[in-house]
Amino acid sequence: MKACTVCKMISSKDHCPSCGNPTSDNWSGLLIITDPEESRVAKELNIEIPGEYCLRVR
Amino acid sequence: MEDTNSTIYALKTSAGQERNVARLLARKARTIDGIGISSILVPESLKGYILVESSTKIDLRNPDLKVQHLRGVVEGSVGITFDEVKRFLKPEPIISSIQKG
Ligand SMILES: [Zn+2]
Numbered sequence: 001m002k003a004c005t006v007c008k009m010i011s012s013k014d015h016c017p018s019c020g021n022p023t024s025d026n027w028s029g030l031l032i033i034t035d036p037e038e039s040r041v042a043k044e045l046n047i048e049i050p051g052e053y054c055l056r057v058r
Numbered sequence: 059m060e061d062t063n064s065t066i067y068a069l070k071t072s073a074g075q076e077r078n079v080a081r082l083l084a085r086k087a088r089t090i091d092g093i094g095i096s097s098i099l100v101p102e103s104l105k106g107y108i109l110v111e112s113s114t115k116i117d118l119r120n121p122d123l124k125v126q127h128l129r130g131v132v133e134g135s136v137g138i139t140f141d142e143v144k145r146f147l148k149p150e151p152i153i154s155s156i157q158k159g
Pocket of ligand 1: 016017
């Protein structure tokens with residue numbers, strides 16, 4: 001799996017399905033957002049789309 | 059506006075199963091009504107633990123929360139403050155990430 005270098009969403013693609021930016025193999029930490037409306041963590045990171053994200057990407 | 063009623067809980071998992079437990083719990087949160095889990099955090103630095111944000115009390119006696127390799131709720135973890143969680147959200151780059159060659 002790869003992580004978007006901009007929005008950090010995790011996918012298997014070379015370009016992020018969410019924002020279209022390039023993805024990277026070099027990432028760590030996992031964050032799953034199931035309910036962005038109710039999540040303080042999602043709000044802190046400005047995440048509005050449910051899904052899997054990494055915490056750090058290079 | 060950024061106020062929600064969620065609390066962060068630390069959950070103990072079997073070693074190496076952190077991501078699997080997180081994904082199984084996320085699936086339950088999406089498919090079962092009444093589970094108030096809104097996010098799950100698996101920081102690389104926390105071996106054997108995950109952090110779960112929920113608007114309802116996490117009680118592992120609830121059969122809906124039965125997940126393999128989930129070992130328990132860390133006692134006293136209900137008091138984890140959001141500031142403590144924040145440092146996992148924006149980890150500092152590690153020294154070894156300095157450019158090679
Ligand atoms: Zn993206």
